[in-house]
Amino acid sequence: MQYMSTRGDTKTVSFADACLAGLAPDGGLYTPVEYPKLAPASGKESYTDIATRVLSAFAGDSISEADVQTLVAKAYASFAHQSVTPLSEIGPDQWLLELHHGPTLAFKDVAMQIIAQFYDHLLAERGQRLTVLCATSGDTGGAAAAAFAGLESVDVFILHPHERISPIQRRFMTSTGASNVHNFALDGDFDESQAIVKALFADQTFRQDVRLSGVNSINWTRIAAQSVYFATAQAALGSERKLRFVVPTGNFGDALAAYVAARCGLLNGLEIVSAVNANRTMVDLMETGKLSKRAAHATHSPAMDIALPSNAERLLFEVMQRDTDQLRNFYNQFAQSGAAELSDQARGALGCVGVKAVSIDDGETEAEMKRLYQETGTLQCPHTAVGTAAARATRDASADSVDVILSTAHAAKFPETVEAITGHTPALPERSESWLARDEVFERLPSDLNAVREAIRERVS
Template sequence: MRYISTRGEAPARDFEGVLLAGLAEDGGLFMPESWPLLSAAEWRGLRGRPYAEVAAHLMAPFAEGALDRETLLRLTRAAYSGFGHAATAPLVQIEPRLFALELFHGPTLAFKDMAMQLLGRLFDHALEKRGERVTIIGATSGDTGSAAIEACRDRRAIDVVILHPEGRTSEVQRRQMTTVLSPNIRNIAIQGSFDDCQDLVKAMFNDASFRQEMRLSAVNSINWARIAAQVPYYAYAALALGAPDRPVAVSVPTGNFGNVLAAWVARRMGLPIERLIIGANRNDILARFLAANDMSIQGVAPSLSPSMDIQVSSNFERLLFELLGRDAAATAGIMRRFRAEGRMPVPDAAWRKAAGLFHGFALDDEGTLGEIRRLHAGSGYLADPHTAIGTAAARAHLPPEGIPVIVAATAHPAKFPDAVERATGIRPPLPARMADLYEREERLSTLPNALAAVEEAVRQHGRRNRAD
């Protein structure tokens, strides 16, 4: 399998090359040259298989030519062996037609572990084979950072620098990052929003000399391997509910568009996903786009669901590339105008295709608290704010009778105890392995939203570790 950039000016790569590169040199995102398509018989053959086997089978076409299936299965088994539930990603029925797909049983209690635990091992495998070292740069609105740190801590060939917006994550999210004191980890709080952090990461990748000097790589969902590793859990859930002989719908609380894009990829591979539902908070750019072709930046507003406090959804570029018939020049032109003007001029025909594929829904903080309260009162289910937005979105866009809806339950409620307690009067405790999180020593730096200052911090971190 070869990969091309959405902007058409970067050389094609194999899976390993895309994994280590992260962002394409032309500023675009890598996409497979072609889409694998599974037959109904092949989908049926995955029913009842352990999660690690489903993951290896579905990722194999994307890694073809770079990883053999035996190695991939060994890596997926290792990645998911430490999860806190035997099913890895269990389905829990919360209403007659709604099922929560619990993606938070990994080490950091969030869905990012589903991909990141595998990515850490993929990086190790590739770097050991090549005898190389990389610096992983990541921006996080809350969960990606802790998942990346947990997956990459103490690895010999990887330095990690994670940027997060100062004061805009939950305390649990912050402490999960800043209490990891491994020498290869550095946390930086940026005086700005998540979009500012994400822009800094992209600017570092677009600085060719710095990128080469520090051997930059990425673990954000701009890295295609992250998307590929998220596809299996939608298949795992759909198969449990009768696919491919029964269609399903998927509802995803969405910020950077990567999680719901993975569901779209599963659909593109032949999984019968009847409806793709996007849940947004007060930062409702995706919902506005789907409703009225209004992809305009309005500023990031803090909310009870901080992992979705995003206006620039990076992975939308991948969908745009497909909507435009893989016209890389047109994609590049639209993305340049979006960054320059704050409004994305999506052609009407492409917008109509998107609106036919996805359904958008937005919920403010009070509505989110009401949904958490309603879910607990109705079924005893304790949902975090992001998951609650997903269930509300699913209810707003229920598909025809007989089609169940899989709601991506993206975080453990204990990651957002203040919001859950405010809604239900119950303060969810952290699992025993994290019970002392609030007492652990923190280590982080605070920097302005300035590229030069951040690049110098990354440079110092990488040089110190190379000298050790």
Template sequence: MKYISTRGEAPSLSFEDVVLTGLASDGGLYVPETLPKFSKEEIASWAGLEYRELALKIMTPFVANEIPEADLKNLIDKSYDSFRHEAIAPLVQTGHNEWILELFQGPTLAFKDFALQFLGHLLDYVLKKRDQKVVIMGATSGDTGSAAIEGCRDCENVDIFILHPYQRVSEVQRRQMTTVIEKNVHNIALEGNFDDCQNMVKASFADQSFLPEGRQLVAVNSINWARIMAQIVYYFYAGLALGAPHRAISFSVPTGNFGDIFAGYLANQMGLPIEQLVIATNSNDILHRCISDNDHSKKPLIHSLSPSMDIMVSSNFERMLFDLYGRDGAQIKKLMEDFKSGSMVLSDEALEKARELFSSYRLDDNETIDVIREVFEKTEYLLDPHTAIGVQAARETRRSSETPMVCLSTAHPAKFPEAVKQAGQTEDPALPHHMSDLFEREEAYEVIANDMEKVHGFIKSNINA
């Protein structure tokens, strides 16, 4: 299988090359030239498969013949061995035909573990085969960083540098990153917001001249195709558990960068019958404004109780636009240039096509706290603030009560004690046993000004020979 850029001017690449490349040379994002399609009969035959077995079925077509099936199976098995729950992605019922898909059972208590545990093992496999060393540079609004570090801490051929916005992630999120004391792990607290971190990473990929000879940057953010690919699996897993393909399923997804919900869109394109995908946002609601009012304009970023969604530039939305505009790279390039100036407007045709599958809703912090309190009072189930937004967005926009609605729970509530306390809990939610000493561990991170030259200087001086 070949991969092409959303802007149409970069060369097509193989799977392994796309994993190591990240952003395309024309500034676009790589997507498969064609998507694999599964028949209703084939999907039905997967009912009852264990999560790892299902992952192998879904990922194999994307990898084609580049990784032998036995090796891919081994990579998948190792990736999910560190998950605490035997089901990997368990479902919990919280209402009539309303389900929570717990995606926080991995080592860093966030859905990012599904993709980044796999990506870490995949990178190790590819780099050893090529006898190559790389530098990972990533931006995080909270969860990507810790999951990437956990996935790559033992990679011999990787130096990893993660930028997080200084004092704009929760203490648990920060400590999950900064207490990993390994010679190849480096944390940068950037004096800015998440979009500043993301913009610096994108600019660094465009000009990698600051790196030593023979090194290249590799992306761990959701611009990396392998992450999206791994996330498709749990949509099929939840769907099969609730009666697909013989009945349609709906999903509500708390999202900022559009990667997680884009994986759901791909699952639908590949044959999973999805009736509705709900884009759930906090006050940083550019995606909700776009779907509801065709207002995709930048506004000042608001620091919220759901910091992983404090994003105004949703990178993966470009992949969606590529399909909405008939895979016309020239039109996408023009849209992205418009957006760089502050705003872009979708065509009526593209917006209508998006609304066939997508709905959207936004909640502010006060509404989020109310949902956490209400759900706990009724069910004794404790939501993190991101999941709470997903639950309420589903309830407000649901098209059919007869269709199962699955709300993706993207993080463990222990990562966001401030929101949980404001919702009326008298004590911080307990961290799982393997993380119970988190607040006693040594931390290491560098606070750096929002200055490209200073960040590049720090990276260059800390790359291992």
């Protein structure tokens, strides 16, 4: 199984190299040269069975199927629900796909736990050590910290926007007590943190000196791992049923994972609603074919406060018919002028790919959280509420599909927001209470490339 960069300026690599590198040397994102063709999941297969089959196909010769099976079992042993990502019914033909049963109560755990296992396995085989760097809008950092804490082969550096994530989200990344986990709170928004990450990956001398790797959703393994729960949802609800997945979207990685599952034959068709908050880049891109530079707006759903969704690049790569020159020119134009426009061909293809986007503002999110509590007696996190509101707003009464809305985080990760809106405070699961008693360790830094680069050099050396 070989992987190529979306920007085409680097040679193809194995799954192991794509996994450990994260971002391609030319600044592009790794994607399979060809998608594997897979049989739809069966209701008789367990989550780990399906994950083993799907991830083995993407891993190719890099990791044996027997080893993948062992690593998958280890990754999901800590999840609170034996189904890993169970479904719960919230209305007629409406289901929540619960992705918050992992150690840090968010969907990022599903992929991050297996990435850490893959890293540990591959680095042990190679006798190597890596520096993992990620920017987070809230959940990726905690999931990375929990998954990689204590691993001898990896140093983890996490950048988060200072005071733009919830205290519980912050604690999951700053309270591991592990000496190999380092947290920097930057004075800026997520997009500035992500820009610093991309700039550090583009600095080839620095990248080689510290052996840099990335585990944001720019890492293809994240996408591959997330495609599994779309396949399990299809199997659980019946292979003959048409599903419409409504995906709360920040960096577009989760929505792209649904696209990947469909490309591999794991879904009965493809219908995705990318549900965004007031940061409506995906909506504008889908409706106008234009990508414009803008500042991120702070909202009730902070993990989605992203103005430039990185994984849009992988989708645009496909609608541009995998023309690396066209895609590279598009992003070069965006970098130079702050705006870029799709060709007529690409814009037409984007409209036919099976992905739609809708924006839900804070007022609509508040109303939805109250409605969910009144109708179901459950407290939902604001990100999940963006998804359920988008599902209601776009539902065609005559449609024969079933809505599956991704419940991306436990409400207890956002207690202040949930209490302020609904008047009820969500209880933190007992298994997570120990995080509150731990000491936090993080350093505040300016949102400055040189400051972050030197801080990492100092700690790695």
